[in-house]
Amino acid sequence: MYKILTLNNISVTGLDRLPRDNYEIASEITHPDAILLRSYKMHDMEIPASLKAVGRAGAGVNNIPVDRMSELGIPVFNAPGANANAVKELVLTGMLLASRNICPAWDFARNLEGDDAAISKAVEAGKKNFVGTELPGRTLGVIGLGAIGVLVCNAAKALGMNVIGYDPDISVQRAWQLSSDVQSASSVDDLLSRVDYVSFHVPLIDATKHMINADRLKNMKDGVVILNFARNGIVDDEAVVKAIDAGKVGGYVCDFPSNLLKNHDKVVTLPHMGASTREAEENCAIMVADQVREFLENGNVHNS
Ligand code: MLT
Numbered sequence: 001m002y003k004i005l006t007l008n009n010i011s012v013t014g015l016d017r018l019p020r021d022n023y024e025i026a027s028e029i030t031h032p033d034a035i036l037l038r039s040y041k042m043h044d045m046e047i048p049a050s051l052k053a054v055g056r057a058g059a060g061v062n063n064i065p066v067d068r069m070s071e072l073g074i075p076v077f078n079a080p081g082a083n084a085n086a087v088k089e090l091v092l093t094g095m096l097l098a099s100r101n102i103c104p105a106w107d108f109a110r111n112l113e114g115d116d117a118a119i120s121k122a123v124e125a126g127k128k129n130f131v132g133t134e135l136p137g138r139t140l141g142v143i144g145l146g147a148i149g150v151l152v153c154n155a156a157k158a159l160g161m162n163v164i165g166y167d168p169d170i171s172v173q174r175a176w177q178l179s180s181d182v183q184s185a186s187s188v189d190d191l192l193s194r195v196d197y198v199s200f201h202v203p204l205i206d207a208t209k210h211m212i213n214a215d216r217l218k219n220m221k222d223g224v225v226i227l228n229f230a231r232n233g234i235v236d237d238e239a240v241v242k243a244i245d246a247g248k249v250g251g252y253v254c255d256f257p258s259n260l261l262k263n264h265d266k267v268v269t270l271p272h273m274g275a276s277t278r279e280a281e282e283n284c285a286i287m288v289a290d291q292v293r294e295f296l297e298n299g300n301v302h303n304s
Contacts, residue, residue, distance in 0.1 A: 002296050005032035007040035010057055014285020018293055034292045039063055047072065053295050055288030058083060058275055060203055075301050079287035081147035083280035088151040090274045091199050091229050094253035098225045100132035103268050136160030141191045144201030145170045152199055153182050166191045192216055197225045204231035214239040223250035229274040232256035
């Protein structure tokens with residue numbers, strides 16, 4: 001009998017890949033053979049001596065002490081691409097929310113008072129404050145051309161946008177194969193100077209920390225909209241808020257709320273829900289459950 005410790009809610013569809021006659025699965029269990037988790041931070045956790053594998057139902061693994069796991073010979077499985085469509089859809093939503101001032105407009109509409117005639121009058125007077133911009137012909141920069149970045153590029157092209165992609169690890173030719181008609185940039189700075197919107201799809205590592213900072217903001221177009229659905233820390237939030245207040249940045253959509261961001265009129269914050277769709281949760285759980293099972297039962301490491 002294999003024992004599986006779940007440190008977050010994992011989709012039942014995925015857990016069903018582990019037959020219960022051979023697997024005991026619980027959120028509290030002693031001597032686990034494997035851990036399945038989503039965003040639980042394992043860094044301060046005592047690693048059980050029985051542990052043989054870790055499966056993260058998501059793409060990034062920065063909540064897992066991967067180096068320590070390697071030293072212990074414990075493979076870490078993840079699910080790259082399994083939630084890419086969900087993230088892409090929220091990036092598009094974020095662009096549209098910012099471009100059409102949806103959040104302040106919704107706030108305005110739901111706070112209207114009086115009878116319907118009064119509301120109608122207030123609407124006529126107030127709607128001029130929410131005039132937006134359209135996406136065709138505008139330029140989106142995508143930094144990071146993995147599974148999510150490529151889907152974002154293709155979706156933006158379908159909306160009539162110009163798209164510039166940059167990924168230090170992928171050649172321009174490869175990016176072209178993955179996403180048709182994406183222009184290339186010679187560097188992050190080159191990309192940032194040319195775009196009306198920028199979306200990040202890179203992990204948080206030393207090289208990507210505060211990729212958007214006060215210096216870089218100075219060289220970006222006035223009114224640029226910044227989208228961070230990747231990891232908290234890739235964007236220097238304080239610098240962006242200052243740039244918004246100075247009229248330089250037009251909007252910031254960020255999947256990582258904080259006290260600084262949550263009440264700012266030009267910032268939309270969401271509770272890290274890029275990957276939170278039923279389909280993505282199922283896909284991720286199936287992918288890691290299959291990998292963990294293959295490893296526990298046959299010793300094979302098939303990371304996706
Ligand atoms: C990911 O790395 O794919 C996401 O953080 C997944 C999640 O939200 O759990």
